[in-house]
Amino acid sequence: MSFASILAQLLNGLAGASSLFMVAAGLSLIFGVTRVVNFAHGSLYMLGLYVAYSTVEFLGRTPLGFWGAIVVATIVIGALGALIEIAILRRIYRAPELFQLLATFAVVLVIKDVALAIWGAEELVGPRAPGLSRTVEIMGRRVPQYDLALIVIAPLLLLGLWLALTRTRWGALVRAATQDREMVGALGVDERKLFTGVFFVGAALAGLGGALQLPREPANLGLDLAVIADAFVVTVVGGLGSIPGAFIAAILIGVVKAFCIALGTQSVLGLEISFSKLTLVVEFLVMAIVLVVRPYGLLGRPPAQQRAVGEITTLPNMPDWRRWLPFVALLALIPFAAPDDRYLLVLLTDIAILSLFAVSLHVLMGPSGMVSFGHAAYFGVAAYAAAILMRKVQLPMEVAVAVAPFVAGAVALVYGWFCVRLSGVYLAMLTLAFAQITWSVIFQWDSLTGGSNGLTGVWPPAWLADKRVYFWLTLVLCALGIGLLWRMLFSPFGYALRAGRDSPLRAEAIGIDVRRLQWFAFALAGAFAGLGGALFAFSKGSISPELASIAQSTDALVMVLLGGVETITGPIAGAAIFTWLKDELARRTEYWRSVFGLVILALVLLFPQGVVGGLAMLWRRVRPAS
Amino acid sequence: MLKRRQVVVAATALAAVSGGRAPFAQQGPIRIGELNSYKNFPAFLEPYKKGWELAVEEFNKAGGALGRPIEIVSRDDGGTPADAVRVAEELLSRERVAFLVGTFPSNVGLAVSDFAKQRKTLFIAAEPLSDKIVWDQGHRYTYRLRASTYMQTAMLIPDAVKLKKKRWAIVFPNYEYGQSATAAFKKLLKAQQADVEFVTEQATPLGRIEAGAVAQAIADAKPDAIFSSLFGPDLAKFVREGNSRELFKGREVFNLLAGEPEYLDPLKEETPKGWYVTGYPWNEIKTPSHQKFLDAYQAKFKDYPRLGSVVGYATIQSTVAAIRKAGSLDQEKLVDAMSGLTHDTPFGSITYRAIDNQSTMGAYVGQIDVKDGKGVMVNWRYVDGKDALPPDDEVRKMRPAN
Known part of the structure; x- marks a missing residue:
């Protein structure tokens, strides 16, 4: 590569980093103050681009119209963010940690359908920026003027944000709230206004990031999810709550991507390495490396000591198997009640498997205090392991299903070793990074995994071909798996895990090796998720990389939160409601996604402790004290 | 759901109009299961849906097949193989559809194709472009309409x-x-x-x-x-x-x-x-087949057709042609009928090749x-x-x- 092309690619990387920085800065600001992991931030970015497009079409393609549209989009999206905060999130700040993520997940679904209804399915290509539509020649390479403008705008915005945060009273309050929001409230600051204000600014930044892409990116419905992952990565690599960190991280990732593209295919030591294909996952590689080396991101600081220890609820009692066995038996009778309804069996099989998957995630999220954003990795790895063992190694299906959880457990053991060294959202994001790396390996390894198409012909042997028999097998294995996990939670191992979660210092003082316990819990959860994955593969007959994707991980997260993270049985209820509702709505309405989102929102507002948590609370209130 | 009801209502109304004898009444409509990733690829699939709606309307006006109207039971397959297989199962066992058509992404198409093979059910893959559908992973029960990658x-x-x-x-x-x-x-x-x-x-x-x-x-x-x-x-x-x-x-x-x-x-x-x-x-093709399609499409939807519209329309043409040729809804007869089936489309005549179940749509x-x-x-x-x-x-x- 010549110096000229290196320079040109550097500029490409910087221009690409500009919008990313804005989105990430907004995300970081919101998380810092309100602790809300705003899953809808990508949707706000997407809407920013759509609004800018419509405004510029209305105002005309003049410099005034263009820049006016960007201002309008920024303000409109900021207001929308404030509205989401006031209408939804404000009501659930007291819910368990991360519960707000569920609400923002629902918002994503609603926004996507609304955007489809308003702007239609076809992508909308915006105008070039009037006055900046040409290119500049730099060392024989053509660089668009607009790219240069973006490269200038980002640091200016950083400067503005930095001044606002360090030189104004509002900024002082934001910084104070980032460090200790209860103290800020105790000192008489109106938290409500502060939070709404922060949401306005954070959302406006996302809107601005989107609007500025108008000349570079067509407005389309895939942007929300394409952007949100990158925005999370940048936020975490930079260090949560650190705006300069987000700036550096955005540049790092933008430039690394540009250079992967520039390198193309290179041969290293006789091996052909396609750096171009690496762009599929390179941001997650960067994140994994950064987090392993610096557990709090580039410029992040360890979070202030948790004060909320007293609020952590104790787990309810160990579910009594004598009470649960009749339920399982009743479920097992369903095939007799509806002998012809294969679909019902398929749905119930799905629910049983996803229940096990959700319970295994809950073991991490609840009692172990480790949130995983990448739990699908183990589900997917086991599904592939089972399929490959049967199809390529020619092992019997029964053996494949028995071995696959150990493969998933082994993978979890390796990933877990790195992850348990971190905590909070950093840990969650490292699990996500590993999951994405896993996904991309599955996606690329054509000869073994069938690449993006996946593998077909993964059917169980004759004795299990009957859907009823397969359902019974699944039911028994999943019930056993769930029972074992629950038993584990109420064993000394489980108690020690909870001690480590609630008070790591004291737990260590009495001789508990918290990290080691967490590591084993991680591997165990991975293995049981793997059992689910293996059963899933054979129930479908085909598998594809989606099983290890972010979407699959998010589904599990949503199930646990929906059911109630502070309950034991919540994940099962969450899995059942989520799976059944999605399936039912998708069959009945065209705009099922937004209806699904609205139902989740309603559940979120009705049951801030999750469905099972809320019902349990109601029950306690209704029942006379005994 | 709504659409299905509309189709049924239209068919019943038509039956009532055509002499009051309700020619379709004895057996009810022939139900065809259609599944696609409508929410994942709306730009292609919204026109596609309009295409099949038009074809269904036309065929039912012309008397349907086997003396019965056609009814499409359409579902969103969620864009993932796992969901699609569940939806396919629902269509077969709950909705009792005669066979399956549709799908867009290749991985979903391949998964449903494998499911069709397992259940020995005809599947007309409308849109997925993957060569594997008819070659490496081809089998008796899956036919593909569109020109492949x-x-x-x-x-x-x-x-x-x-x-x-x-x-x-x-x-x-x-x-x-x-x-x-x-x-x-x-x-x-x-x-x-x-x-x-x-x-x-x-x-x-x-x-x-x-x-x-x-x-x-x-x-x-x-x-x-x-x-x-x-x-x-x-x-x-x-x-x-x-x-x-x-x-x-x-x-x-x-x-x-x-x-x-x-x-x-x-x-x-x-x-x-x-x-x-x-x-x-679309606006320059002057063949009679295409002109007829174009006029009908524009009259019905006040919009011009996209390629998806043609694929949706032709999928139903294949569906009806296969049923008519088979003369029954028996899976094996339907699959045999598909092999070498020739019929007209807006792009002209196409044939499902006996050698690999690929249509010759160009x-x-x-x-x-x-x-x-x-x-x-x-x-x-x-x-x-x-x-x-x-x-x-x-x-x-x-x-x-x-």
Whole structure:
């Protein structure tokens, strides 16, 4: 590569980093103050681009119209963010940690359908920026003027944000709230206004990031999810709550991507390495490396000591198997009640498997205090392991299903070793990074995994071909798996895990090796998720990389939160409601996604402790004290 | 659901009108299960849905098949194989559909195809382009309507060979479709032009192309020509950044699918002139079959058809033709009827080949240009699918014997 092309690619990387920085800065600001992991931030970015497009079409393609549209989009999206905060999130700040993520997940679904209804399915290509539509020649390479403008705008915005945060009273309050929001409230600051204000600014930044892409990116419905992952990565690599960190991280990732593209295919030591294909996952590689080396991101600081220890609820009692066995038996009778309804069996099989998957995630999220954003990795790895063992190694299906959880457990053991060294959202994001790396390996390894198409012909042997028999097998294995996990939670191992979660210092003082316990819990959860994955593969007959994707991980997260993270049985209820509702709505309405989102929102507002948590609370209130 | 009810109501009303004897009343409509990733790929699938709605309406007006009207039970398959297989099961066992049609992404198409094989049920894969559906993973029960990745790539080869360009750059969305298109292009071009050289290959993540950097990297490789299989937002971004950087100046560009209205129309005045593409010049095709379709479509929807509309329309044509030829809804008879089935479509007559269950539906090949601020296809010609397929011996080698 010549110096000229290196320079040109550097500029490409910087221009690409500009919008990313804005989105990430907004995300970081919101998380810092309100602790809300705003899953809808990508949707706000997407809407920013759509609004800018419509405004510029209305105002005309003049410099005034263009820049006016960007201002309008920024303000409109900021207001929308404030509205989401006031209408939804404000009501659930007291819910368990991360519960707000569920609400923002629902918002994503609603926004996507609304955007489809308003702007239609076809992508909308915006105008070039009037006055900046040409290119500049730099060392024989053509660089668009607009790219240069973006490269200038980002640091200016950083400067503005930095001044606002360090030189104004509002900024002082934001910084104070980032460090200790209860103290800020105790000192008489109106938290409500502060939070709404922060949401306005954070959302406006996302809107601005989107609007500025108008000349570079067509407005389309895939942007929300394409952007949100990158925005999370940048936020975490930079260090949560650190705006300069987000700036550096955005540049790092933008430039690394540009250079992967520039390198193309290179041969290293006789091996052909396609750096171009690496762009599929390179941001997650960067994140994994950064987090392993610096557990709090580039410029992040360890979070202030948790004060909320007293609020952590104790787990309810160990579910009594004598009470649960009749339920399982009743479920097992369903095939007799509806002998012809294969679909019902398929749905119930799905629910049983996803229940096990959700319970295994809950073991991490609840009692172990480790949130995983990448739990699908183990589900997917086991599904592939089972399929490959049967199809390529020619092992019997029964053996494949028995071995696959150990493969998933082994993978979890390796990933877990790195992850348990971190905590909070950093840990969650490292699990996500590993999951994405896993996904991309599955996606690329054509000869073994069938690449993006996946593998077909993964059917169980004759004795299990009957859907009823397969359902019974699944039911028994999943019930056993769930029972074992629950038993584990109420064993000394489980108690020690909870001690480590609630008070790591004291737990260590009495001789508990918290990290080691967490590591084993991680591997165990991975293995049981793997059992689910293996059963899933054979129930479908085909598998594809989606099983290890972010979407699959998010589904599990949503199930646990929906059911109630502070309950034991919540994940099962969450899995059942989520799976059944999605399936039912998708069959009945065209705009099922937004209806699904609205139902989740309603559940979120009705049951801030999750469905099972809320019902349990109601029950306690209704029942006379005994 | 709503749509289904509408179709039923329309059919019943029609039955009532046609002499009051209710000719369909004895057995009720023939139910066909349709599943597709409507929410994941709305740009293609909304017109597709309109296409099949039109066809259903027309066939039922003309008496349906076997003396019964057709009813489509349509479902969103969620865009993942796992959900799609569940939906397919629901269609078969709850809705009691006669057989399955539809699907868009290749992985979903392959999963449903494998499910159809397991359940010994006919499946007409309408849209998925993967070559594997009829070749590597082909089987008795799955037929595919659209011209596959390989076929569309092969259609562009004659023009590419004629130009005698030596240095080629390739850019493709990094998943099976893009990878297959690239592999087919390289193989076919190399076979006809031994001195060809592929100077760079850019594999971009679907929907997330870094277009500026990709355009720059391709320019740095100094190719004489470019082969791309990008589509949708990725294509629009690549075109914009390439235009800005004058990447396409003095270079020939070939782009699969870029002439399809779904992907061409958004480009508007940005449309790069002179690119060789496969597509669908809907307003210039003057054949009687197409004219009839076009008039009916525009009358019903007050909108012009996209390629998806044609695929949706033709899918139902195949469905009805198969039922009529089979004379029953027995799976084996239906599958046998599909083999060698010939019927008319807006693109002319097509045949489902007995050798690999692939239809000979072709595509329009030409160049793109800008007219009145809109992208159009010029110098186009229709390439029949049968002329873009490999020799029978090769097909037999690829397709497992079953």
